[in-house]
Amino acid sequence: MCALLWADNVSFRYAAGAPLVVDGVTVRLTDGALAGILGPNGSGKTTLLRLLSGTRRPTSGRVLLGERPLDQLSRREAARQIAVVPQETELAFEYRAIEIVLMGRHPHLGVFTVEGPDDIRIAQEALAATGTSHVAERMFHELSGGEKQRVVIAAALAQIGHGNSSSVPAVPSVPSVALLDEPTASLDLGYQLEISSLLLRLNQEQGVTMAISTHDLNLAASICRELILMRDGRVLAAGPTADVLTPDNVRRLYDVEADVQINSETGHMTVVPVRLAAPKRIREGGRILK
Amino acid sequence: MSIRRRIVTVVAAFAAFAIAVMIWAPTVGSTPISLARAFDRSIPWDDNVDAQIFFVARLPRVLAGGLVGATLAAAGVVLQALLRNPLATPFTLGVSAGASLGAMLAVTMRLEMTVLGITSIPLASFAGSLVATAIVYALASSQRRGLSTNVLLLAGVTLNAFFSALILFVQYLADFAEALRAIRWMMGGLDVASYFPIIAALPFVLISFVAFAMMTRTLNLLSVGTEAAAARGVEIVRAQRLAFMSASLATGAAVSLGGPIGFIGIIVPHLVRLIVGSDHRIVLPASALFGAAFLVLCDLAARTLMSPIEIPVGVVTALIGGPFFLWLLVKRS
Numbered sequence: 001m002c003a004l005l006w007a008d009n010v011s012f013r014y015a016a017g018a019p020l021v022v023d024g025v026t027v028r029l030t031d032g033a034l035a036g037i038l039g040p041n042g043s044g045k046t047t048l049l050r051l052l053s054g055t056r057r058p059t060s061g062r063v064l065l066g067e068r069p070l071d072q073l074s075r076r077e078a079a080r081q082i083a084v085v086p087q088e089t090e091l092a093f094e095y096r097a098i099e100i101v102l103m104g105r106h107p108h109l110g111v112f113t114v115e116g117p118d119d120i121r122i123a124q125e126a127l128a129a130t131g132t133s134h135v136a137e138r139m140f141h142e143l144s145g146g147e148k149q150r151v152v153i154a155a156a157l158a159q160i161g162h163g164n165s166s167s168v169p170a171v172p173s174v175p176s177v178a179l180l181d182e183p184t185a186s187l188d189l190g191y192q193l194e195i196s197s198l199l200l201r202l203n204q205e206q207g208v209t210m211a212i213s214t215h216d217l218n219l220a221a222s223i224c225r226e227l228i229l230m231r232d233g234r235v236l237a238a239g240p241t242a243d244v245l246t247p248d249n250v251r252r253l254y255d256v257e258a259d260v261q262i263n264s265e266t267g268h269m270t271v272v273p274v275r276l277a278a279p280k281r282i283r284e285g286g287r288i289l290k
Numbered sequence: 291m292s293i294r295r296r297i298v299t300v301v302a303a304f305a306a307f308a309i310a311v312m313i314w315a316p317t318v319g320s321t322p323i324s325l326a327r328a329f330d331r332s333i334p335w336d337d338n339v340d341a342q343i344f345f346v347a348r349l350p351r352v353l354a355g356g357l358v359g360a361t362l363a364a365a366g367v368v369l370q371a372l373l374r375n376p377l378a379t380p381f382t383l384g385v386s387a388g389a390s391l392g393a394m395l396a397v398t399m400r401l402e403m404t405v406l407g408i409t410s411i412p413l414a415s416f417a418g419s420l421v422a423t424a425i426v427y428a429l430a431s432s433q434r435r436g437l438s439t440n441v442l443l444l445a446g447v448t449l450n451a452f453f454s455a456l457i458l459f460v461q462y463l464a465d466f467a468e469a470l471r472a473i474r475w476m477m478g479g480l481d482v483a484s485y486f487p488i489i490a491a492l493p494f495v496l497i498s499f500v501a502f503a504m505m506t507r508t509l510n511l512l513s514v515g516t517e518a519a520a521a522r523g524v525e526i527v528r529a530q531r532l533a534f535m536s537a538s539l540a541t542g543a544a545v546s547l548g549g550p551i552g553f554i555g556i557i558v559p560h561l562v563r564l565i566v567g568s569d570h571r572i573v574l575p576a577s578a579l580f581g582a583a584f585l586v587l588c589d590l591a592a593r594t595l596m597s598p599i600e601i602p603v604g605v606v607t608a609l610i611g612g613p614f615f616l617w618l619l620v621k622r623s
Binding site: 009050053055074075076077079080082083084086089090091092093094095096099100103104107109111113114116117120150159176260 | 292293294370371374375376386454501504507510511512513514515517518522523524525563567568569571591
């Protein structure tokens with residue numbers, strides 16, 4: 001199957017002379033994929049998402065959206081197909097939830113164009129799809145953590161044109177991707193579950209292609225069909241969740257011995273950390289000494 | 291109500307208020323005049339004292355107030371969004387300190403040149419504002435990767451302090467009359483005496499306002515977050531550069547016309563946001579219009595409250611603005 005978004009052997013450093021944050025990574029997101037990106041802090045997950053979204057250009061290698069290299073598209077063109085949900089949203093000024101969602105329509109509007117009825121409908125459908133229609137008129141900063149994150153996800157849906165709230169999978173005019181950077185990192189257990197089931201539903205019912213970076217192994221195991229394990233800017237392993245999420249890989253990823261089992265209640269894999277692995281490798285200043 | 295209707299309605303209401311203030315203001319003063327008489331074309335100009343007072347003595351001053359007020363308020367909105375900091379003002383990035391140093395030097399060095407009817411003080415202060423802008427920009431963009439708003443802020447604040455020290459130094463060396471003249475300039479004043487200085491400042495302000503008009507939705511996105519804005523199609527570096535340059539240019543032109551009149555650039559945007567929310571497509575034009583009306587009213591107070599003595603308009607804006615702003619701050623928290 002043809003890749004929808006494809007990072008082809010990309011590397012990236014933030015400044016000349018600085019170490020590579022992403023080092024020769026190849027990632028393929030097929031249409032309809034729900035992929036998790038796992039890795040310890042500083043492994044390059046966020047940077048990889050930035051390269052995939054085109055907000056940063058790789059130092060070497062290239063990112064393709066469908067057939068086209070991402071750097072040949074304008075920022076606006078790319079943003080119509082690739083949306084990003086940041087880890088946290090800090091507003092400098094106060095906006096209503098519906099205003100935040102409507103901002104997702106930015107790449108579809110001309111400089112002096114104002115959102116029309118279609119944009120408003122798409123925004124309302126995005127709110128409905130994320131179960132936040134009832135907070136549309138409320139101030140964003142007054143919402144709970146879970147509501148905020150759902151509104152930001154709604155903005156991403158409005159951005160890539162996925163607004164259809166019916167159970168029939170929407171057929172977007174162009175294939176599109178949502179990239180989520182640790183969407184549950186600052187949320188409590190209840191909200192974590194709420195967001196993860198929302199993401200799964202959006203993927204299954206509306207066909208939203210997603211890549212999710214996360215520290216939450218159980219979230220990744222419960223909703224992602226494929227996983228990309230990253231460490232020190234490199235891909236350690238990638239493939240179907242059941243194949244990739246092994247005790248051995250968890251040890252290589254985090255230096256943690258873990259118990260990985262299928263949970264009979266939920267039917268998906270669970271990871272229980274047991275102890276720190278024997279310190280065969282010592283981390284020092286971000287580099288690994290053998 | 292559609293979004294377009296809402297924008298048009300709110301901005302029209304602010305425009306009506308601003309226009310009403312600017313027509314009414316010239317009728318008030320030591321000699322009361324009648325609007326009907328001032329606009330009566332059947333009376334010959336030489337016999338129409340009301341028209342002379344309205345058009346020659348008072349209207350230039352009101353228009354200057356409108357232009358300066360609108361510019362400072364709008365530039366404040368742009369810089370607050372660019373720096374993602376509601377406490378930013380048009381003067382945060384050193385523009386006014388550069389302008390003041392320029393004016394100070396023009397006074398003490400007795401520069402007596404005139405270009406197209408513009409005297410040396412506004413010329414020197416405009417040049418000073420451009421120099422300050424160039425220094426801050428060079429510092430903030432020296433790291434190759436775009437414009438760092440943190441460096442922008444730090445460079446601006448540092449430059450403000452540095453230029454203020456230079457101003458004090460020059461002032462210390464200047465003689466009494468020169469120092470007083472420079473201090474009076476720094477208090478702000480809209481007594482422009484003719485239409486010339488307004489027309490000279492207008493092109494710079496207009497260019498900046500075209501840039502402002504193009505970036506309103508981008509300012510919304512920047513308010514939500516720089517990374518988020520980039521992911522939604524904003525060319526961040528280009529947008530930041532345009533915002534900084536246009537706001538600085540407009541501020542430089544306004545300061546060279548009316549002096550560094552404080553508080554407008556922070557109070558007006560805050561007040562307008564309280565009334566209309568934070569959508570920059572409304573906040574920006576509404577702040578410009580309200581800023582115009584606000585400064586014209588402050589100047590009206592400045593020239594009538596203690597008549598025949600005139601209070602410097604910068605003192606009035608700070609005297610009204612300071613307590614009002616504190617009240618707002620306390621009430622909101």
